[in-house]
Amino acid sequence: MAWAVWFTGLPGCGKTTIARRTKEHLSRMGVKVKILELDEIRRVVTPNPRYTDEERDIVYASLAYMAKLLCDAGVNVIIDATANRRRYRDLARKLVERFAEVYIKAPLDVCMEREALRKAEFAPKEIYKKAASGAKVPGVSVAYEEPVSPEIVVDTTTLDPEGAAELISKKILEIFER
Ligand SMILES: Nc1ncnc2c1ncn2[C@@H]1O[C@H](COP(=O)(O)OS(=O)(=O)O)[C@@H](OP(=O)(O)O)[C@H]1O
Numbered sequence: 001m002a003w004a005v006w007f008t009g010l011p012g013c014g015k016t017t018i019a020r021r022t023k024e025h026l027s028r029m030g031v032k033v034k035i036l037e038l039d040e041i042r043r044v045v046t047p048n049p050r051y052t053d054e055e056r057d058i059v060y061a062s063l064a065y066m067a068k069l070l071c072d073a074g075v076n077v078i079i080d081a082t083a084n085r086r087r088y089r090d091l092a093r094k095l096v097e098r099f100a101e102v103y104i105k106a107p108l109d110v111c112m113e114r115e116a117l118r119k120a121e122f123a124p125k126e127i128y129k130k131a132a133s134g135a136k137v138p139g140v141s142v143a144y145e146e147p148v149s150p151e152i153v154v155d156t157t158t159l160d161p162e163g164a165a166e167l168i169s170k171k172i173l174e175i176f177e178r
């Protein structure tokens with residue numbers, strides 16, 4: 001049966017970078033996975049995003065449901081999205097039978113620095129700068145609720161993206177592919 005793992009963490013912590021590498025790692029081990037990148041999905045479902053609680057409730061419920069549909073169709077999923085409220089991830093856990101949370105950890109100041117230095121392959125979003133003009137940015141102007149008991153935790157201050165992807169892939173195989 002297919003599974004879904006949710007990569008959560010502050011904006012700029014490294015979710016997208018590590019998710020893409022994890023997909024490559026798993027592929028080399030013969031495990032296929034689809035990444036649901038919220039950034040990309042938002043461009044379709046909220047072309048003019050407001051980032052209000054009401055909008056986030058809808059966006060995250062849709063995301064969890066997409067993951068469930070893919071799993072039902074036999075497709076393994078990595079969800080790449082901040083999900084600042086715990087309830088967003090809990091909903092996915094409820095909907096998807098084989099589910100795990102991956103907490104990509106980095107202190108806020110490191111995330112801010114990474115955001116500012118983000119490479120050209122990602123459009124520069126300057127999310128943290130927007131907090132200064134009133135945007136509800138997780139970790140700054142709205143709470144980021146850490147996972148309570150994530151199945152996998154990676155400390156990105158001690159692991160580089162490759163090391164993190166290797167660790168996550170190994171754990172995913174231990175949890176789901178035994
Ligand atoms: N303008 C503006 N106002 C308020 N909040 C904003 C804004 N732009 C980005 N965000 C917040 O940043 C989240 C996107 O960051 P992510 O961690 O998901 O990834 S990334 O940094 O964009 O790659 C995004 O997460 P989601 O709400 O989950 O889409 C928001 O929480």
Ligand SMILES: Nc1ncnc2c1ncn2[C@@H]1O[C@H](COP(=O)(O)OP(=O)(O)O)[C@@H](O)[C@H]1O
Pocket residue numbers: 009010011012013014015016017018114115117118119122156157159160161164
């Ligand atoms: N140990 C690390 N793990 C992940 N990303 C890192 C690390 N060190 C530096 N980075 C850089 O930080 C940035 C993280 O950006 P991104 O992956 O888009 O984060 P997020 O998806 O969480 O917003 C990338 O430019 C990446 O190269």
